[in-house]
Amino acid sequence: MSRANLHPNPLSGYSEDSPCDMAAAEADLKAYAHNLARNGGEDCCLAIEEAWGLAGYPPEIVTSVLAQVAEGETLGTAIAKAEAQQ
Secondary structure (H helix, E strand, C coil): CCHHHCCCCCCCCCCCCCCCCHHHHHHHHHHHHHHHCCCCCHHHHHHHHHHCCCCCCCHHHHHHHHHHHHCCCCHHHHHHHHHHHC
16 A cells, blocks of 8 residues: 555644644554555655655654544644653
Protein backbone atom coordinates (compact mmCIF):
# COMPACT_ATOMS: atom_id res chain seq x y z
CA MET A 1 0.00 0.00 0.00
CA SER A 2 1.50 3.30 -0.98
CA ARG A 3 0.75 6.68 0.57
CA ALA A 4 -0.71 7.70 -2.78
CA ASN A 5 -3.55 5.22 -2.15
CA LEU A 6 -4.41 6.91 1.15
CA HIS A 7 -5.95 10.26 1.95
CA PRO A 8 -4.48 13.43 0.45
CA ASN A 9 -2.20 15.41 2.72
CA PRO A 10 -4.27 15.68 5.91
CA LEU A 11 -2.44 18.81 6.99
CA SER A 12 -3.13 21.07 4.06
CA GLY A 13 -4.24 24.34 5.58
CA TYR A 14 -3.75 23.13 9.14
CA SER A 15 -2.29 24.72 12.21
CA GLU A 16 -1.04 22.62 15.12
CA ASP A 17 -3.98 23.84 17.20
CA SER A 18 -6.72 23.09 14.70
CA PRO A 19 -8.42 19.72 14.36
CA CYS A 20 -7.06 17.38 11.72
CA ASP A 21 -8.92 14.83 9.63
CA MET A 22 -9.62 12.06 12.14
CA ALA A 23 -10.48 9.51 9.44
CA ALA A 24 -7.20 10.21 7.65
CA ALA A 25 -5.28 9.76 10.91
CA GLU A 26 -6.99 6.44 11.57
CA ALA A 27 -6.34 5.18 8.03
CA ASP A 28 -2.73 6.34 8.15
CA LEU A 29 -2.23 4.73 11.57
CA LYS A 30 -3.42 1.37 10.20
CA ALA A 31 -1.24 1.70 7.10
CA TYR A 32 1.76 2.80 9.18
CA ALA A 33 1.44 -0.18 11.54
CA HIS A 34 0.98 -2.56 8.62
CA ASN A 35 4.02 -1.23 6.78
CA LEU A 36 6.22 -1.16 9.88
CA ALA A 37 5.65 -4.90 10.21
CA ARG A 38 6.49 -5.81 6.63
CA ASN A 39 9.79 -5.81 4.81
CA GLY A 40 9.86 -3.04 2.21
CA GLY A 41 7.26 -0.83 3.88
CA GLU A 42 9.70 1.92 4.81
CA ASP A 43 8.75 4.18 1.89
CA CYS A 44 5.09 4.21 2.87
CA CYS A 45 5.97 4.85 6.53
CA LEU A 46 8.23 7.74 5.57
CA ALA A 47 5.52 9.21 3.31
CA ILE A 48 3.02 9.07 6.18
CA GLU A 49 5.53 10.65 8.58
CA GLU A 50 6.22 13.45 6.10
CA ALA A 51 2.53 14.04 5.39
CA TRP A 52 1.85 14.55 9.11
CA GLY A 53 5.01 16.54 9.83
CA LEU A 54 6.41 13.68 11.90
CA ALA A 55 9.49 12.76 9.87
CA GLY A 56 12.40 12.13 12.21
CA TYR A 57 10.26 11.00 15.14
CA PRO A 58 10.61 7.36 16.28
CA PRO A 59 7.77 4.99 15.31
CA GLU A 60 6.46 4.95 18.89
CA ILE A 61 5.81 8.70 18.75
CA VAL A 62 4.35 8.55 15.25
CA THR A 63 1.87 5.83 16.19
CA SER A 64 0.96 7.59 19.44
CA VAL A 65 0.37 10.91 17.67
CA LEU A 66 -1.72 9.34 14.89
CA ALA A 67 -3.82 7.44 17.44
CA GLN A 68 -4.46 10.61 19.44
CA VAL A 69 -5.37 12.61 16.33
CA ALA A 70 -7.72 9.80 15.25
CA GLU A 71 -9.49 10.32 18.60
CA GLY A 72 -9.85 14.07 18.01
CA GLU A 73 -6.72 15.55 19.60
CA THR A 74 -5.00 18.42 17.81
CA LEU A 75 -1.65 17.61 16.23
CA GLY A 76 0.35 19.96 18.46
CA THR A 77 -1.17 18.59 21.66
CA ALA A 78 -0.77 14.99 20.46
CA ILE A 79 2.93 15.57 19.74
CA ALA A 80 3.48 17.20 23.15
CA LYS A 81 1.72 14.34 24.94
CA ALA A 82 3.62 11.66 23.01
CA GLU A 83 6.97 13.35 23.70
CA ALA A 84 6.12 13.64 27.40
CA GLN A 85 5.43 9.91 27.57
CA GLN A 86 8.91 9.05 26.28
